Every structure is written in structure tokens, then in C-alpha cells.
Amino acid sequence: MDIFKAIAAAVFLAVQVFTVVMFFIIRFHFKNFTAPGDYHAKTIVLGFGLGTLLLIGITTFIFLNVIL
Amino acid sequence: MIQLREHEKVLSVFRRHWLVLALAIAQVMIAMVVAVFLPALINLGIPGIVENYREYITLGSTLIIQCLLITLFFIVADYYLDSWIITSERLVFIELKGLFSRTVTSMELENIQDISVEVHGILETVFKFGDVRIQSAGAAAAFVFKQVRHPYAVKDMISSARGNTETNQ
Numbered sequence: 751m752d753i754f755k756a757i758a759a760a761v762f763l764a765v766q767v768f769t770v771v772m773f774f775i776i777r778f779h780f781k782n783f784t785a786p787g788d789y790h791a792k793t794i795v796l797g798f799g800l801g802t803l804l805l806i807g808i809t810t811f812i813f814l815n816v817i818l
Numbered sequence: 819m820i821q822l823r824e825h826e827k828v829l830s831v832f833r834r835h836w837l838v839l840a841l842a843i844a845q846v847m848i849a850m851v852v853a854v855f856l857p858a859l860i861n862l863g864i865p866g867i868v869e870n871y872r873e874y875i876t877l878g879s880t881l882i883i884q885c886l887l888i889t890l891f892f893i894v895a896d897y898y899l900d901s902w903i904i905t906s907e908r909l910v911f912i913e914l915k916g917l918f919s920r921t922v923t924s925m926e927l928e929n930i931q932d933i934s935v936e937v938h939g940i941l942e943t944v945f946k947f948g949d950v951r952i953q954s955a956g957a958a959a960a961f962v963f964k965q966v967r968h969p970y971a972v973k974d975m976i977s978s979a980r981g982n983t984e985t986n987q
Binding site: 754758761762765768769772775776788791794795798799802805806809810812813 | 831873874876877880881883884885887888890891894895898899901918
């Protein structure tokens with residue numbers, strides 16, 4: 751069970767790190783992607799990215815608390 | 819950033835039709851619902867297995883949900899960051915091929931040789947969206963505004979912008 755906990759924690763950590771890195775790469779390269787004055791796309795993608803980060807955090811929290 | 823030239827103005831920015839995004843999101847949502855009920859579904863197939871392997875099955879289910887959340891973000895980012903821009907002097911094509919790879923191409927309006935519209939299938943016909951293919955002088959491959967709303971109006975807008983460029987010269 752301890753190995754299982756370690757593997758589960760490592761996998762969740764990897765998913766979260768990947769998501770955060772992906773989010774910030776998009777965040778800091780936004781100017782290259784969007785048309786001048788296209789704030790609409792920026793707001794939606796960044797909002798959705800933050801929502802994804804939050805949901806991934808919540809599911810991890812639930813899993814680690816309820817199951818382990 | 820896309821640098822506009824002096825006196826250049828953005829006339830319009832196009833993205834794929836909203837239905838394309840909605841269909842992609844719907845597929846992921848269905849997969850997410852299946853992942854949420856995965857333990858119950860497995861229990862229906864092989865009774866008692868969930869009790870013995872509850873941690874593993876829940877871990878698998880949670881990871882699938884997280885991957886689907888990331889996929890959902892990919893889909894939304896890809897939809898909003900793929901855009902086709904008509905300016906007073908050129909067309910700009912911005913496409914994400916994966917999250918960390920992108921292509922930005924521009925075509926001068928005066929180099930446009932041919933514009934065609936392709937509408938395939940029931941959904942595209944009913945919801946009025948399709949591809950606008952633009953062939954330029956010198957380029958082997960055509961540039962495409964993919965699955966944009968009202969493709970015939972887009973074609974007219976490009977033709978009109980090209981006409982204005984010729985008039986100004």
C-alpha cells in the first residue's frame with residue numbers, strides 16, 4: 751500500500767506540474783497567438799486554464815483524502 | 819505579436835464555427851461521465867472486484883478524469899488560438915498544431931489568385947459553415963480558413979478587401 755501511495759502521489763504530482771507548465775507557456779506566449787486587440791480569446795483561454803488547474807487540484811485532493 | 823504595418827487595419831477575425839467546439843467538448847464530457855461511473859460499471863461487469871481493488875480503480879478513474887480535463891483545455895485553447903485575420907493589406911493565418919507548435923502565415927491581398935468555398939455534409943450545410951480556400955501566386959498549397967461561419971460572406975469580404983487594395987494602388 752505504501753508503494754501504491756508513493757506511485758499515486760508521484761503520478762498526481764506529474765499531472766499537476768504538466769498542467770501548470772502548460773498553462774504558463776500559453777500565458778506567456780499569448781501575444782504570439784492572438785490578433786491585436788483580441789482580448790476575448792485571452793480571457794476565455796486563461797479563465798478556462800485556471801478552471802482546469804482548480805478542478806485538477808480538487809480531484810487530487812478528493813482522491814488523496816477519501817481513498818488514501 | 820502580429821505587428822500591423824503603418825495604416826494597416828484589422829478588418830475581421832475569424833474562428834471555427836461554435837458547433838465544432840461544442841461537438842468536441844460533448845465528446846470529452848461523455849467520456850468524463852463514463853469515467854465518473856467507471857467503478858460502478860466495473861462492479862456491474864465483475865461483482866465484488868471494486869471492493870478488492872477500490873484504490874486502484876478509483877486512482878485510474880481519477881487519472882482518466884484529469885487527463886480529460888487537460889484534453890478539454892487543449893480543445894478550448896486550440897479553438898480560440900486558431901484564428902484567421904483579414905486586414906486591409908493581407909490575410910493572416912494563425913494555427914496551433916498541438917499546444918507547443920504553431921504556424922503563422924500571411925498573404926498579401928494583391929497576391930490572391932483564386933478564392934473558393936467548400937461546404938461538405940449536413941451539419942455544415944444546415945449551420946452554414948465551411949472552408950474558404952485561398953490560392954496565391956507562387957504558393958503551391960492553398961491557404962484555408964477552416965470551418966468558418968458564413969463562408970460565402972467571408973469570400974465576399976476577402977474579394978472586397980482585395981478590390982480596395984487594387985483601387986488604392
